[in-house]
Structures are given as structure tokens and as C-alpha cells.
């Protein structure tokens with residue numbers, strides 16, 4: 595029996611910025627946006643890899659910490 599490779603349909607490919615570097619953008623009165631692959635280390639020590647982009651709350655109003663849910667606008 596031959597091995598068969600199948601792509602995972604829900605796999606999100608890693609996106610790189612044009613320079614290949616991870617970038618951090620501070621949005622005025624909004625979140626910190628990280629563009630590029632990065633790893634989050636949570637307070638309990640668990641780690642989560644974000645392959646492309648994530649917005650992190652800076653206002654502490656998000657119901658989905660540490661991520662921005664748009665609550666800073668209200």
C-alpha cells in the first residue's frame with residue numbers, strides 16, 4: 595500500500611510580509627496588530643502560534659482577551 599499525502603483543507607498557510615519580517619502596528623486608540631507569524635505565550639504558559647495576523651487588545655474592554663473584538667470603538 596502506497597502512502598498518500600492529502601492537504602489539510604483547513605490549514606492556513608503562513609503569510610509573510612514583503613520583507614519576511616514580523617511587523618507590529620500600534621493603532622491609535624485601538625489594538626496592537628501583529629502581521630506575520632508569531633507565537634503567543636499565555637499567562638498559564640501555554641503557547642499558540644498565529645500564522646499570519648492577530649490584533650491584541652490594549653484598552654482592556656475586549657470580551658475575548660487578549661484579542662481585540664472591536665469594543666474599543668464603543
Ligand code: FES
Nearest residue numbers: 651653662665666
Ligand atoms: S483594543 Fe480593541 S477591544 Fe481593546
